[in-house]
Amino acid sequence: MFPTIHRDVVCTFCGCLCDDLEVTVEGGRIRGVDNACELGAHKFTTEGRLKAPIRRRGGVWGEETYTAAIERAAEILLDADRPLLYGWSGTCGEAQSVGVQLAEILGGVIDATTSVCHGTSILAIQEVGHPGCTLGQVKNRADVILYWGCNPIEAHPRHMSRYTTYTDGFFLGNSHRDRTVIVVDIRRTDTAQVADEFIKIKPGGDYAVLSALRAMVRGKDDMIPPTVSGVSRQQLRRVAAICKSAQYGALFFGMGLTQTGGKYKNIRNAIELVDELNRHTKFTLTPMRGHFNVYGFNEVCTWMTGYPFAVDFSRGIAWYNPGETSAVDLLARRECDACLVVASDPAAHLPRSAVAHLADIPLVQLDPYPNATTAFAEIQIPVAVTGIDAEGTAYRMDGVPIRTRKILDLGYPDDRTVLQQMLERIREAKGR
Ligand code: SF4
Numbered sequence: 001m002f003p004t005i006h007r008d009v010v011c012t013f014c015g016c017l018c019d020d021l022e023v024t025v026e027g028g029r030i031r032g033v034d035n036a037c038e039l040g041a042h043k044f045t046t047e048g049r050l051k052a053p054i055r056r057r058g059g060v061w062g063e064e065t066y067t068a069a070i071e072r073a074a075e076i077l078l079d080a081d082r083p084l085l086y087g088w089s090g091t092c093g094e095a096q097s098v099g100v101q102l103a104e105i106l107g108g109v110i111d112a113t114t115s116v117c118h119g120t121s122i123l124a125i126q127e128v129g130h131p132g133c134t135l136g137q138v139k140n141r142a143d144v145i146l147y148w149g150c151n152p153i154e155a156h157p158r159h160m161s162r163y164t165t166y167t168d169g170f171f172l173g174n175s176h177r178d179r180t181v182i183v184v185d186i187r188r189t190d191t192a193q194v195a196d197e198f199i200k201i202k203p204g205g206d207y208a209v210l211s212a213l214r215a216m217v218r219g220k221d222d223m224i225p226p227t228v229s230g231v232s233r234q235q236l237r238r239v240a241a242i243c244k245s246a247q248y249g250a251l252f253f254g255m256g257l258t259q260t261g262g263k264y265k266n267i268r269n270a271i272e273l274v275d276e277l278n279r280h281t282k283f284t285l286t287p288m289r290g291h292f293n294v295y296g297f298n299e300v301c302t303w304m305t306g307y308p309f310a311v312d313f314s315r316g317i318a319w320y321n322p323g324e325t326s327a328v329d330l331l332a333r334r335e336c337d338a339c340l341v342v343a344s345d346p347a348a349h350l351p352r353s354a355v356a357h358l359a360d361i362p363l364v365q366l367d368p369y370p371n372a373t374t375a376f377a378e379i380q381i382p383v384a385v386t387g388i389d390a391e392g393t394a395y396r397m398d399g400v401p402i403r404t405r406k407i408l409d410l411g412y413p414d415d416r417t418v419l420q421q422m423l424e425r426i427r428e429a430k431g432r
Helices: 038-045 066-079 093-106 119-128 135-141 159-163 206-217 233-244 264-277 294-305 327-332 352-358 372-376 415-430
Strands: 004-009 021-026 029-034 054-057 060-063 083-087 109-112 144-148 180-185 197-200 248-253 282-287 338-342 363-366 379-381 392-395 401-404
Touching: 021 038, 029 038, 054 066, 066 093, 066 338, 066 363, 066 379, 066 415, 083 093, 083 327, 093 109, 093 294, 093 338, 093 392, 093 415, 109 294, 109 327, 119 264, 135 159, 135 248, 135 282, 144 233, 180 233, 197 233, 206 233, 206 264, 248 264, 264 282, 294 392, 327 352, 352 372, 363 372, 363 415
Parallel strands: 083 109, 083 338, 144 180, 144 248, 180 197, 248 282, 338 363, 363 379
Antiparallel strands: 004 021, 021 029, 054 060, 054 379, 392 401
């Protein structure tokens, strides 16, 4: 059999959602991936998926049929008084939408990995707005790029080659000559090594440095002390001048800003810095979203409930109060009594106090691969991977929806189908 080359395939690993991959499929397997970074290529070529649903009885794993596994998963969720439906950033919008319906009918809480990454960005955006733009605009127009608390060379490896440092744009004929890249971080990362200007700040010093830059952009240099969080006034003055004189500036930020001291106040301050810069030039701000469709969850959840994440249906209506209704807080308070995990690995990334409770409650997991959370699960149902053997819609870090394709069939059901079957069983049991 001849190999088939699929062109313009979307990589469903990180929030860049690169849509120019070439994937070679032969004999029902992926034989090669071109144009992807190492992370993306690894996603397409990783093997070791579960062959069938597994269930643990008395500490011993055994295989189940899909029908029996879905039946048991529905039972677990129906038996719970306060189920938590968590994860969602590694699946498509269509599956996320069924997840919201499940949470509503169960009177449970639905939350995504957003609450431990860019939830703070959303809180700030709700207060002061989002001066955003598309990545295409950045590529074609931005002559000043500011990376704050993020390290795209490691976390979003093609961000710089597709949109900033290493690619020319319509209005930038020579990216190396025409773009200035500034990195702000607490350590000299790989991205900082290739920047034109590196601002090394003391841990927790983001808010103060943002405030100092805001004051300087406003012309209040005289109020700034000789150093701010380890950064000299001279350097801050230089950076403020670069930003003010940009034709088009783009600030990207990551968890080095969203999850450090100040949290959402940092993001609010960053947005207000961008606002201040917009009195002089055009400046935009974009969160560097990690999982490929974490942005999509916020969109889907907002359309359906009015809230972007951490939505609690226990009162019969949707309400949200991050810090109270978010997954980490519910788990740490040992409040939820069952958990459905979809396309995520909370055992690997949530704090210990939250993970400890996962070990004490029935847990159902939908994931193609075994991971750290499998050790806590009663049932794991393997599903197709969005963008490989399932299609679906995902949102890039700049909010642009992108349709991902199915490029081979391995016989697994997709997340949406499995969740829909659970929903039907639950509706039947509740007579709705
Ligand atoms: S940068 Fe992200 S989306 Fe692009 S190929 Fe790498 S992992 Fe995939």
